Structure formats: structure tokens, C-alpha cells
Amino acid sequence: MSNGRPSRRRFLLGSAAAVSAVATRPAFGAPFSQQLTIAVVVPLTGPQSAAGLQIVNGVRQAVDEVNRMTGALDRGFAMRSFDDQNSNVGAVMGAQFAASDPTAIATVGHLSGAVTMTALPQYANARMPLIVPASSADLITGRGYRNVFRLPTKDSVEGQLFARYVLPKVRPTRAVALTTDADYGPDVARGFVGEASLEKVSTTTIAVKADNPNLGDAAKRVQSFAPDYIFLAGNVQTLGPIVPLLRTFGFKGGFGAPQGFYTRATLQYSSEMSGAFISTSMPPLDRVTSAFQYVGDLGARYGEITPLIAFGFAAAQVPIAAARRTGSSDRLSMIRALTTGGSFDTIVGSFSFSFSGDPIDPNLYFYTLANGDFKYGGASHPSSIL
Numbered sequence: 001m002s003n004g005r006p007s008r009r010r011f012l013l014g015s016a017a018a019v020s021a022v023a024t025r026p027a028f029g030a031p032f033s034q035q036l037t038i039a040v041v042v043p044l045t046g047p048q049s050a051a052g053l054q055i056v057n058g059v060r061q062a063v064d065e066v067n068r069m070t071g072a073l074d075r076g077f078a079m080r081s082f083d084d085q086n087s088n089v090g091a092v093m094g095a096q097f098a099a100s101d102p103t104a105i106a107t108v109g110h111l112s113g114a115v116t117m118t119a120l121p122q123y124a125n126a127r128m129p130l131i132v133p134a135s136s137a138d139l140i141t142g143r144g145y146r147n148v149f150r151l152p153t154k155d156s157v158e159g160q161l162f163a164r165y166v167l168p169k170v171r172p173t174r175a176v177a178l179t180t181d182a183d184y185g186p187d188v189a190r191g192f193v194g195e196a197s198l199e200k201v202s203t204t205t206i207a208v209k210a211d212n213p214n215l216g217d218a219a220k221r222v223q224s225f226a227p228d229y230i231f232l233a234g235n236v237q238t239l240g241p242i243v244p245l246l247r248t249f250g251f252k253g254g255f256g257a258p259q260g261f262y263t264r265a266t267l268q269y270s271s272e273m274s275g276a277f278i279s280t281s282m283p284p285l286d287r288v289t290s291a292f293q294y295v296g297d298l299g300a301r302y303g304e305i306t307p308l309i310a311f312g313f314a315a316a317q318v319p320i321a322a323a324r325r326t327g328s329s330d331r332l333s334m335i336r337a338l339t340t341g342g343s344f345d346t347i348v349g350s351f352s353f354s355f356s357g358d359p360i361d362p363n364l365y366f367y368t369l370a371n372g373d374f375k376y377g378g379a380s381h382p383s384s385i386l
Helices: 016-020 049-068 088-099 113-125 155-170 186-198 215-224 242-248 264-269 289-302 307-326 331-340
Strands: 034-042 075-083 104-109 130-132 148-150 174-180 202-208 229-233 254-257 277-280 344-346 349-351 365-370 373-379
Touching: 034 049, 034 088, 034 307, 049 075, 049 104, 049 289, 049 307, 075 088, 075 307, 088 104, 088 113, 104 113, 104 307, 104 331, 113 130, 130 307, 155 186, 155 229, 155 254, 155 277, 174 186, 174 215, 186 202, 186 229, 202 215, 215 242, 229 242, 289 307, 307 331, 307 344, 307 349
Parallel strands: 034 075, 034 104, 104 130, 130 148, 174 202, 174 229, 229 254, 254 277
Antiparallel strands: 277 365, 344 349, 365 373
């Protein structure tokens, strides 16, 4: 999901042509009576293009799956993708292009929190439902827009659920929430510290600069608090290198981290972080029996099923299910269906949305670092999909 500043802030888009050039409309093999389009606005060029393409692949697969099961003369679905280059200008222009398609009933996007928030007014003005598959930034659903629906568990709730699940297991007496000044991390740390105080754990927050962090100074500040547990509230690219440094400084306690560490890059620290809990919104798909067919088809087409592919797939499943269940064929009726239409089953779980647009029953899945890999440990609370 959100991986800190490197995936939330990129260079500006040069021209409108760069957005529209990658717009695609899949051809239909059957004479559907009506075409409903799902727009996807993500980076398809630039440094974050690989991540954006994963979301597109997930949406494309969901659309293809439903169309294969749709008979002639029934309602079919299409996908159009727009390149925002993970930039503010690109996001605004991409939102405008998506809204200009009269068949578009929802948009899936964007990749990063800051870029998503920049585009929110455009979607609100167009009365376009926005399904957020990647960013967990609190502000996305904290600004009062009623057309936004997010799938990942938001940052502050992740911190709370992490502390609620992990602290009774590791039983620390003094804990540090180490974070950065980027847009990903501080809210996770805040949620963790708030919940830890309820668990009677003495806790403090220590922040480092996301750009050119002084990890040596941070390690000294952490050690001065004498913790026996450290929560790395950020992404592995920024905070990972402090792990071996803290061990060198003599720290012998345990580590834990949120979804910014649920990545292969964390495995380089598997010896120093052995046994650490890592939380994420991504369930263990190999245990989700209801998704076996989807998982098999996705794997056959794209290989490894990353969280972005899975959540792109799920983000498309939500408006497709709403349209088929309620007959929604325009944006306003889609917003009403998503707000009051009950639960929507997806490959990564069942979602119903609160007034703010966040999941009513957010969940986290926990993995431990063991033998150089991630091992599934459990969920923050029982899940209907497992």
C-alpha cells in the first residue's frame, strides 16, 4: 500500500497529451446492451510506473472476469487508464479526463496520498465515485468528501490495531514509535502510541527526517529512552537501515512495523528483525478459499500477485458488484449504492463503507519474519474470508 515519501511525491506532468495518450478502451467480444466504464488514474510512466501498472492489471483482470460471465445483450464493463505520473498536475488532469467520459461510473486511483488529495475536488465536482486502492493516508477520508471509498485500512487505525494485537503478545514495558516527517508514518505512530497508552506501556515518539535522515542521532535518541520494543512507523527504505545500527548500539528488544515494511526489501533485515510482526491490509490469498479461482487466473496472467494487483482487482469488483446489484448506471446512483448498498465481497475481503468512506470493519493481517521470509500469523480480528 503507501510506502512513504518516495511513492507519494514525484515530478510534475509536462502536458495534457501525456495523460490522454495512454487512455485505453478494451474492445468487447459480445454485443452488450450497455457499456459501463471504470477509469483508472495512476502513474504509467515515470519512476512509479511499475506500481501503477500493477493496479491497472488488477482492474483489467476484474473487468475481463466479469465480462466472461456476462451474456449477450446484458450490461458489460470496460476500463480506461490515464497516466498521472504520480504528480499533482497529472492527477488533476487525469481526473478531468476520466470525468469527461459519460460512460464512466467510477474511478480507481491514485497511487499516493498527496496526489490523491490534490485530485479530490475534481472528483467531487464531477460527482464521480473514487475507489482508493493504495493510499492509507488519513486525510483522504478526513476532508468530508462523500464520493470517496477507500479499501486499505487507514494509517491511524493501522497503528491502533497493531498495538491492540501485538502488545499483549510481546508485553513490552517501554516502547518507541520511530517515524519520519513524511506523509506516511506520523499517523501510524500516533495510532500506535494512543493505543499503547491504554495498554499501560510507557511510550514515546521519535521522528527523523525522511530526506537525508541522521540515523546515528536517531539511534542515540532511541537508546536514551531505554526501550524494550521499537515500532518502525514508516517505510523500509527510510527506516530499515536503522535496524542493524540499533543492534550495533546494543538494543536487544523486539521490532514491529506496519505495511511500509511488507515488502521484499525488508528481508535483508530478517536476521536483526527475526520474529518481528509486520502488519498489512493484504490477506494471505492462499488461505482465501472463496478467491481460489480469481487467484489462479491472476497468477496465470501476471505471475506474483502483489498487494497492488490484488487491491486493484478488488477496487474494480466493488463498483461492478454495486452496478449489478442495484442497477446503478450513473455516478450519483453509484455513490448511493456504495454508501448504502451493504457489503461488497472482493478478493481481499468484504467491504461496507462508513459515512467518511473508510471500511466499517477495517482489518489487518500480521506476518512474522521467520527463516528469511514472511510467515502468516493472524488477523487483528476474525475475518469472514479466512
